Amino acid sequence: MEIGSRLREAREEKGLTLEEVQNTTKIQKRYLQAIEKNEFGVLPGKFYTRAFIREYASAIGLDPEQVMEEHKSELPANEEEQVITYSRVQKSKSDNRGSKGPGSFSKAFPTVLTIVLIIGLLFVAWYFILQVSNPNDSSNEEESSEDQVDVSNTDDQESGEESNEGSNDESSEENEEDSDEESNAEDESEEEEQEEMDISLEDTGSGGFPEHTYEITNADDRELIIEFDGESYLAVNAPKGGESLADERIYTADDDNLEIDISDQEEVYISTGSVSGITVKVNDEEIEFPAENHTQKLLIRFE
Template identity: 40%
Template sequence: MEIGERLKEAREAKNLSLEEIQQMTKIQTRYLQAIEKGNFSVMPGNFYVRAFIKEYATAVDLDPDVLMEEHKSELPATSDESAVQYTRVQRSRKESPSTSKSPAVFSFLPTLIVALLVIGILFTVWYLYQQSQGDDQGQSNQQTEDQDEVYVGDPDSSDTEENSDGEGGESSAEDDSQTEEESQKDDSANEEEQPEPELNVVDQGTQGNDQVTNIELVNPGEEIVVEVASESDHWLEITEGEDNELYSGMFGEADSPLKEDLSGADQFMIRFGNPEPIDITIAGVSLEIPEMSGNTVQRVFVEVVDEKEQQE
């Protein structure tokens, strides 16, 4: 069996195609077919016949040295095998015409990229510099225009403007003084015009043993504080609205003075024992109720009336 047939038989035993052997050895298919047929004349040289056969044998798991020794009579003689060292890298370079030019291109490419980067950086720096110069020039022109606007005028009028500024400064000070005085007068007028709180009795009646008095608190101001003081004991109730009970119980000297803040309330009720002395003030106004004979308990309903809100 010739060497080409043995290689083909080993390839078929491993179920490998010539394309797969080409991928493994990087040897062109036409050379592999020539080896299997024993047609060594198509090879580029006698050295490549031996080199290709060794690669083929290694790919199909045959010992290349043993195979070459057994079939050395079939192989063409080579004058100096040691003069040429075959490798896959050398073979791939000889088989591919384009690869012989690629190293020069690739070696030049990094230099080209670096040069482009340098040119780009220099252009960017130049452009930013031009922009900054343009901005500075624009600011300088703007400042020049502003100065021209400030100093345009009649030179003879400078004294007049200085005098005018001096008189204007004095006039401005006088105006400020007058404004402060007017503001103080307005504040005083507002304080004087602020009406004082008043407690006006609307009507009176009875309910059981209670004397009932309806009172209007006119112009209550911002705060409505009910203050109660007494030297003797009394029953005291203070209720906001209908059911918000603020105080309920005996009240005496030990509890005096009692202060309840009813600011914002529309109506509230104060109920206390009739025997005196007991002092009650509402929004700073003393509560005085006309007495009705035969009653021992006072029930006072206070309705808050703000005349300003009614007028508005």
């Protein structure tokens, strides 16, 4: 009976399936089937064939070594012994190579050392020959470098003086331009302050002699100008102090315009008997009479 049939019968007597043997041995089912059919060429190699048969026999309760001995003629040659023999031969060869290596290197070492010493001596001799033949090269190079440094320093000083003179001239010109720009900016800022004066009508009066209230802001320097275009009664007062700021009388077109400095006043009270005969201005900004009445009053407050 072949080894494969023997193993199959023993498995069936134990009541085991190939799947159970596969789980026990971790050998693929197709390899177990090949062993039972004695198709050892399906297995991955001769060494694995003998190992798988041992595992199979052990899993189904047979003595692996006895089975192997009884069917050794059916099994492929023991590759393990060949591997061991080959490894021993290779090891002996490598040992022989290793023993030859150090000896050959020790023989060649004196020759290599002699060549290195000869090259070193030649280099030293060449260096001294160069020094003897050209002893003044280094000193000439140092002198030339010093001359170059002196020339460069003088050039740098001259260029620095010229650049300083140029920078001084430019800085003076820039300072003059800056001063001009600053003065222009101051003039413009003063004009802007005058233009920023705000006039707003806060209250419009009513009745036969209406009183209108104006509020003016951002007017530090204030000048009241009254122009006469016809005959009109006029009174100009400072309400808080009761001070009269102009003669209270009837003015005509022949009278000169009134120009009154009211910078110190917080309020100015203007009363007229004929609106069409006068024009009221504060810093050249006209203050209008909003009603249609012939006689009106203006109360101007400064904030």
